Amino acid sequence: MTLPHKTSATLADGREIHFYDDVAGREHKAVDTRVLPPVESGSELRWDPTTEEWVVMAAHRKARTADTTAQCPLCPSSDAAATEIPAGDYDVAVFENRYPALRGAGSDPHPGSTSLTVPAGGRCEVMVFGSEHETSLARMPEQRVRTVIEAWADRTEVLNALPDVEQVVCFENRGNEIGATLAHPHGQIYAYPFMPSRFERMQRAARHAHARGAGCVFCSVLETELSAGHRIVARSPHWTAFVPHAARWPYEVHLYANRHVPDLAALTAEERADLADSYRSLLRRFETVTEAPLPYMALWIQAPARGERDHSHLHAQVFSDRATPLKPKRLAAGELGAGTFISEVEPEQAAAALRAAETWTAAGPLAA
């Protein structure tokens, strides 16, 4: 397996930045010329003893960059303006968030008192998918998606090794409508110092399945979906995309590794190459299944940094909160208070629509 073509540097305030290139041999010698104040987090974790979950308090994040047409902080630096990325051109760049919700070591949170508060350790990184502002990951060449996968795998390994990190989550919020504060194609990586509650649920379910002798719950789901067939969106030698039987969202697809594998770092070169094609095709379906690209949320379910890593089964979850671009599913007391989802879209119909969707972008086929 080839290593990613990676160069590391430091921003003016000491934050790390890493460049992952599509091809070997590129140089990144630009220097961050800005004068920046030190990054301060000041976030804290507060324990809710009535639900046994942590909430991150990050009041300082109110100051973060809003989307402005003036200067995108993810575009390449120019003579006129220095951005977060001190390079004229780049493929994939990953840097520490300037307004991190999680930062540093020192929080090894263990539930205790009723009003427990600890500093919010961990790490928040931004992954820029390319230097071009007006595009999307779905529209990029396949090689770029491959580089993104290499970067995800590398960051997952590096962040898993940090002290006190419990779970690394690579994700993308695509579309201003659903909370992406910047339009430039990018994702994020959170290294949580605690187990996020939906990951905890999945790990519990996996543990229960093992305990009753049923093996890997995700392998069982995959087998069931392959037999049923009518919720499958796409298959490839190493990947299967399907709308889950109990989908919570109008459009929701899970992309499972066909092999029981804990995380992106454990994938073979062949599996990675296949993933670049499979993942890009999936994102393209979200761009073409309706009259305009659907905003979406995507995240990778990977093994925890330590603990029951063998119970995990690598997969991506990609979902949109809406069946049409302008009409979001509104979440109210049932979903947000009680935690119960009611879906008005049949998963089988969503699967049929996604199967039929073009896997080329609306702008037409791109060079792969």
Next chain:
Amino acid sequence: MTLPHKTSATLADGREIHFYDDVAGREHKAVDTRVLPPVESGSELRWDPTTEEWVVMAAHRKARTADTTAQCPLCPSSDAAATEIPAGDYDVAVFENRYPALRGAGSDPHPGSTSLTVPAGGRCEVMVFGSEHETSLARMPEQRVRTVIEAWADRTEVLNALPDVEQVVCFENRGNEIGATLAHPHGQIYAYPFMPSRFERMQRAARHAHARGAGCVFCSVLETELSAGHRIVARSPHWTAFVPHAARWPYEVHLYANRHVPDLAALTAEERADLADSYRSLLRRFETVTEAPLPYMALWIQAPARGERDHSHLHAQVFSDRATPLKPKRLAAGELGAGTFISEVEPEQAAAALRAAETWTAAGPLAA
């Protein structure tokens, strides 16, 4: 304790309707003159084995009434138009939802196969807080809030007794922005045939606290908040309103019964009277804390229909997804995919703002 002043009748399609009056002796002899097709639910529960939770599939609900200026289905019937309420005037009316997500018996869901699907039993009711269209529960006379409490308590007892009901949840989505499809002041009651996942979390936390000899986790929280003081919003002889230490939402208040009591039905007359004042004051704070009324979600945490009822501690959770009326907190992959909330509002500041908010409505004091 006086019983609620209650009259029951039947709508044209056989659904139950119940009138709860502010004073004794009113008559409700109107008859539903409409010709209605039978109510069909067709909902199903689908089990997600990877998170161990049920998702309700209710495709038929897409057809339900949208907010129209033409005819509000919750306004009184008139000679010109028959609505859901066949009465010229009423205080509180509760009827079965015409487009129920949950309906009937027969679903006693126990997790089994990977793609388990069962009919969605249970019940969905609509509670109309009054015949006036252009107002809010916060602006109603205290006696009306008292009647609403009596109706909640009565419906909780009745629905808890239905076979296969696991958890009754009384809730209100106030404001079109957050998913209320009708503007007329109303709430809803869902009798779930399974345990909603956030209730399950709270019950688990309560069970853990008991197991380690710490007693009721909610009593501990109340004690902690009373000692700390700076998150208290209001106190009365029987109720305490506070912003929780680990609040997930920009404005979030929990209103706890000072006494360890499992549900609304178990409250004394004195506690109910005090609640009418305390609850209305709390809702008024959500109407006055910003320049315009905040949309909010409210729900009651009550004991399950059966099981560990002694572990429950009655409280309401009232929260808004926004710190200002026009700027909602956008939920994205972190919250919806990983289940982790990041708040940018300090609970102590929210508590101070809510404490200082007028408990009279913006329209001025109302007769109590």
